[in-house]
Amino acid sequence: MTQQTLTILHNTPLASGVFRLELAGLDPAEPLAPGQFVNLQIPGFFLRRPISVCDAAGGVLTLIYKSVGEGTRVLSELPPGHSLDVLTGLGRGYDLEKAGRAPLLVGGGAGIPPLYFLAKELLRQGITPRVLLGFNTAAECFYEAEFTALGAETTLVTLEGSRGQKGFVTDHLPKDFTHFYACGPLPMLKALCRATEAPGQLSLEERMGCGFGACMGCSIQTARGPKRVCKDGPVFHREVLGW
Amino acid sequence: MVNMNVNLCGIWLDNPVIPASGTFGYGYEMAEHYDINILGTFSFKGTTLEPRFGNPTPRIAECPAGLLNAVGLQNPGVDKVISEELPLLRQVFHKPVMANISGFSLEEYTEVARRLDKEEGIGWLEINISCPNVHGGGMSFGTDPKAAAAVTRAVKAVTTKPVIIKLTPNVTDIVSIAKACEEAGADGLSLINTLLGMRFDLKTRQPLLANTTGGLSGPAVFPIALRMVYQVAQAVRIPVIGLGGVSSARDVLEMLTAGATAVQVGSANLINPAACKEIIEELPKVMEQYGFTEVKTVTIAGR
Structure with a gap:
């Protein structure tokens, strides 16, 4: 810090x-x-x-x-x-060592930005991720071109199909990925964990007091006991969350 | 040269600045940011007999010039505090530390005090009878003079360390509670804990905090804290630690002027992790500016 x-x-x-x-x-x-x-x-x-x-x-x-x-x-x-x-x-970010040869990045709305930094870093390490971006409407879409320009195969999904594919990101999951990295609204993250058995990491959001582990304002219960989203996260492996 | 030393219940502090409980963890998180040995001392996270997760989130809501919190005394329980947190704390902090204790019954307060009494490196026991975010304990002991005195007597009976009772502002007459604690043998008092408040989310029409209500802290409460510290300092002989919205060296000096022997800094640590460091560096300059040469003279003049 x-x-x-x-x-x-x-x-x-x-x-x-x-x-x-x-x-x-x-x-x-x-x-x-x-x-x-x-x-x-x-x-x-x-x-x-x-x-x-x-x-x-x-x-x-x-x-x-x-x-x-x-x-x-x-x-x-x-x-x-x-x-x-x-x-x-x-905070603790994404663990890149778990990516495997074909990681999948799944982002929803305002949760997409950290995945851009992640995609860049994976590509720098010689790993090409696939990217799945979900938005509510066409008017809210951003960064499809930026992900594509990085060289990542990018799929865009909107709820009512006004741009890209129609539906939820979970309706468009590829079959063969080694690890997923996700960030987005809580219902999307939970649906993703229900939709796949693959190992993965999720970035959570919580109202914070300090942001550096001092106040316990953002603590959540996990399968491994209480964790602070700001200090122990915001990224957690799915098994830590028990999802 | 300004003399910053103060005697807090028989233990000398290098300066009167003390991070408040619940804003500084067990010290080692903040030690990543600066050498916390510059502090007078610090009050560690409120500790109960059993581990507590606390309240569901959201636990935090912003307010003009402050915040509401409803953490609900999250802590790993006294045994883990002793076995896991204190060894880490001792690696980064080499002065007597203030142990903050919470409870839901007289027995719990005394049992936690008894266990922490044996621990090397703990200078004071600060007894929190003022947490507004738990049910059936905490603040209910701090709103009645008889109950406050009973906790004080019970804890004093099991420890040789100085006992500081932390008072709630959510009362009609804080002076009567302060006097009851003094008569029951308290070595010092700290005040104020947070003021009970709430906020609503207009979109959902629900309270912002999962716990419905929370404790208000930050600069918003500073004048209330000053007034209560002043009233209590006039009424008791034991040392008073002033806290509530202190954010700068000027605020510290104002608290001392109200009669505080030492000053705790809480919410300011959350928005500026270097707050206490900056205050300690600034305090001698501000004191010189107002013609003071020693901290203890400011307190004496205020009482």
């Missing part, structure tokens, strides 16, 4: 209610891992906002967030040049 002051380069709409925030000044000495998150201080709000890392390269941190409440609404209105106090390198 490092406390850094980063400067907004771009903060622009990406899809309906979804924004991409690029922050300059990231300390290159601190390595960030796919699945980790940062905690942003937004002017006028007491608690920080935890947001997972979408990309970190060349001193630029890229975050994609959904404007869901007052805090993220204010964040979405901050202009380039504005400085933000950011705690970086939080």
Whole structure:
């Protein structure tokens, strides 16, 4: 964990209610891992906002967030040049060693961004993942082209079929994958675990107090006892969750 | 040079700054961020006899200038605290630590106190009779002078360590509770714990917290904490630890001015992990700015 002051380069709409925030000044000495998150201080709000890392390269941190409440609404209105106090390198990310030869990345809506960082890192290690992205509507879709540009075989799914395939991500699971990496809404994660026996890892979301393990605000019960989503997670192997 | 030393119930602190229970774990998480031996001491996570998971999530809700929490005393239980947490704590912290104890009965308070009394490195027992987030224990002991005195007497009977009773602000007359604890033999008092509050989610029309209600902390409660510390410090002779929304060295100085011997910092640690470090670095400068040369003089002037 490092406390850094980063400067907004771009903060622009990406899809309906979804924004991409690029922050300059990231300390290159601190390595960030796919699945980790940062905690942003937004002017006028007491608690920080935890947001997972979408990309970190060349001193630029890229975050994609959904404007869901007052805090993220204010964040979405901050202009380039504005400085933000950011705690970086939080949480335990995805375990890449378990990927096998053909991993599958499954993302739903605002849960998709950390999978982009993961896909990049897997490809850097010579592993080509398949990517399955789920959205509610065509207006909410983002990053299909970015995943494709990385060289990952990418399938897009929307609930009513207004773009890509129709249905849930679980309706379009390939048969032969070695390991899954998922992030998305809780019902999607649980449905995914019901739909496949394959080993995998899931990134969870929870309201947090601190984001670094001090307050026990985000604890969940698991098959291996109480775990803090912020410190022991946010990524958990499915058997730890007992799902 | 500013003299920051304070005597807290017979044990000297290098400075009056103490991270509050529940915002600092058992110390070792925060030690990843800075050398926590710069602290006066810290109060570790509230410990009960049996392991407790606490309340379901959401446990946290934001408020203007603060937060509500309803963690519900999550902790691994006193035996695991002794066997697993304290050895890790001792690796990173080499001063007497404050043990925070919670319970649901007189017997539980005394049993946890008895077990922690034997532990090397524990300086004080801080008895939490003020947790608003559990049912049938916690705060119910802190809202009645007789019950508060009974807990104090029972714990004092099983330990030679100084006993500090942590008081709740959710009462009509905090002075009567403070006096009852003093008369029952308390060595010190800490106040305030959180104020009971709640918030709703307008989309779902349900309370934001799974526990319905939670404890309010943060800068929002600072003036209330100051007022109560002031009232209690005027009424008792034992040391008072002031807490509630303290976020800066100026806030610490204001608490001392209200009559506090030492000051705990809680919520500020959650949004800025270096909060206590920054406060300790800043405190001598702020004291000099206002013409003080030693911390204990500020307290004496306030009482």
